[in-house]
Amino acid sequence: MYTHIQIMKHTLSTLPLSNSFVSLGDSFFSRVYPTPFETPAVLIHFNTHAAELLDLDPAIYSDSKLAMDLATIFSGKKTLPGSEPIAMLYAGHQFGHYVPQLGDGRAIILGETINQRGERWEIQLKGSGLTPYSRDGDGRAVLRSTIREYLCSEAMHAMGIPTTRALCIVGSADPVYRERIEPGAMLTRLAPSHVRFGSFEVFYYRNQFEHIRKLADFVIEHHYPQLLNEQNRYAAWLECIIARTASLIAQWQAVGFSHGVMNSDNMSVLGLTIDYGPYGFMEAYDPGYICNHSDHHGRYAYGQQPDIGLFNLSCFAQAILPLLSEEPEQAVEIAKDKLAQYYSFYIEQYALRMRAKLGLQDSHGGDEQLVKDLFALMADDKVDFTILFRRLSEFSTHDNVNNNIVRDLFVQREAFDQWADRYKARLLTESSLDEARSKTMKQVNPKYILRNYMAEIAIRKAEDENDYSEIGRLLDLLHNPFDEQPEHEHYAGFPPDWAGSISVSCSS
Numbered sequence: 001m002y003t004h005i006q007i008m009k010h011t012l013s014t015l016p017l018s019n020s021f022v023s024l025g026d027s028f029f030s031r032v033y034p035t036p037f038e039t040p041a042v043l044i045h046f047n048t049h050a051a052e053l054l055d056l057d058p059a060i061y062s063d064s065k066l067a068m069d070l071a072t073i074f075s076g077k078k079t080l081p082g083s084e085p086i087a088m089l090y091a092g093h094q095f096g097h098y099v100p101q102l103g104d105g106r107a108i109i110l111g112e113t114i115n116q117r118g119e120r121w122e123i124q125l126k127g128s129g130l131t132p133y134s135r136d137g138d139g140r141a142v143l144r145s146t147i148r149e150y151l152c153s154e155a156m157h158a159m160g161i162p163t164t165r166a167l168c169i170v171g172s173a174d175p176v177y178r179e180r181i182e183p184g185a186m187l188t189r190l191a192p193s194h195v196r197f198g199s200f201e202v203f204y205y206r207n208q209f210e211h212i213r214k215l216a217d218f219v220i221e222h223h224y225p226q227l228l229n230e231q232n233r234y235a236a237w238l239e240c241i242i243a244r245t246a247s248l249i250a251q252w253q254a255v256g257f258s259h260g261v262m263n264s265d266n267m268s269v270l271g272l273t274i275d276y277g278p279y280g281f282m283e284a285y286d287p288g289y290i291c292n293h294s295d296h297h298g299r300y301a302y303g304q305q306p307d308i309g310l311f312n313l314s315c316f317a318q319a320i321l322p323l324l325s326e327e328p329e330q331a332v333e334i335a336k337d338k339l340a341q342y343y344s345f346y347i348e349q350y351a352l353r354m355r356a357k358l359g360l361q362d363s364h365g366g367d368e369q370l371v372k373d374l375f376a377l378m379a380d381d382k383v384d385f386t387i388l389f390r391r392l393s394e395f396s397t398h399d400n401v402n403n404n405i406v407r408d409l410f411v412q413r414e415a416f417d418q419w420a421d422r423y424k425a426r427l428l429t430e431s432s433l434d435e436a437r438s439k440t441m442k443q444v445n446p447k448y449i450l451r452n453y454m455a456e457i458a459i460r461k462a463e464d465e466n467d468y469s470e471i472g473r474l475l476d477l478l479h480n481p482f483d484e485q486p487e488h489e490h491y492a493g494f495p496p497d498w499a500g501s502i503s504v505s506c507s508s
């Protein structure tokens, strides 16, 4: 007879909190408390899926009194037992230029907890007021950007893409001054670690090499323990980070996601998608798609992301050179060797994902060209990325069934027909069965993604009417991106005409 395993559920006051990062010493962070809002804090939305990561008892958010407690805590008004709030120091390459000091200018880590599965989760408030790293900023986040990060990070997670998670949004009537006056909010986000490439760069450019080692040892011990016995653990670690970053970007490309601000301070050493700003999911396929309206030269355009990944990894490798070898020339050789693997990691991951998107089981010599030709046609005809792949999941290899639902997406119908004939022939080489293939393709080609207009509807309702219901509706929808959700069919269609006028930039 087995005993029943009981999972301990915590209230916020029993949540075991600590902060292992403070053991590094105060060269790595600043101790700073959140600055609560001046007007009352309101719990705008709470994500029960993320709450499970902290082993929080669902009872804590099913009661209105407790919702007030959550608003008080996650707006920084009340400090949780064990919390040692800090803002992290980092630097980074922004749009290709090194900026010697950035740091958490508006984010504060409250602490971390280790859940019953042994997972470490840091709890961070974003928009929680000034820190020593705020520079010219006000330390605040606007409700608009908070809703965007909340929804997108959860959408990415549901699609299996590594990301920070989002626990809740707390809002207030406090005005925040951007291009216009906007309501402020705080996002509580969770990640095993918020350490970035830039967390290492800051010490490299200050010649504080001992700090690089200390931070690397900390990250390896907590997040890459499998490397502790490696002979050159730092080289092995660099390789892991290169592989994870390559895989992450391949996953972004495979869902048409553009990060928008791929500065090296926005690159996680765990290979997570982090710091959602002016991101976007591409609609009409265009490798030059720029989601960030401040990115005038398209440095971070969709099609540039794989190359920018390598640029950022080179910045990171440069920063850890002192760990790779005592002999500077040898350190450079090791870094170069590791970086040289980036494209093969990337291509392998990308090809794997593209094959899955096309429902191909084996790998054939002509597959790459087949994919390229599809994308060339999609680019010419401005075909919607998400809708195309979802409809392609219903492609038929039978002569007596037409494929008009896919064909109708193209202007150049004959060119599509030629491509479709090649695709059909390719599927038949592996005796692909329509029904089974359709099922597996629908597990990788999402039906629902977070289009800008969808986030915009949730934002407008929240800003104009204090109506937060759309946030919950979208969160539920996006938690199941691959499932048919007939009641939400309208979200699976083309964006409305007004979506073209939405503009997102860095100012959030």
Ligand code: AMP
Pocket (backbone or CB within 6 Å): 102, 103, 104, 105, 106, 107, 133, 134, 135, 136, 137, 138, 139, 140, 141, 261, 266, 275, 277, 506, 508
């Ligand atoms: P981001 O591009 O949003 O990742 O931000 C780049 C840097 O600017 C980071 O150091 C942020 O903490 C900081 N920052 C962005 N917005 C603000 C703000 N409103 N107040 C203070 N610092 C900010």
Ligand code: MG
Pocket (backbone or CB within 6 Å): 265, 266, 275
């Ligand atoms: Mg950032």
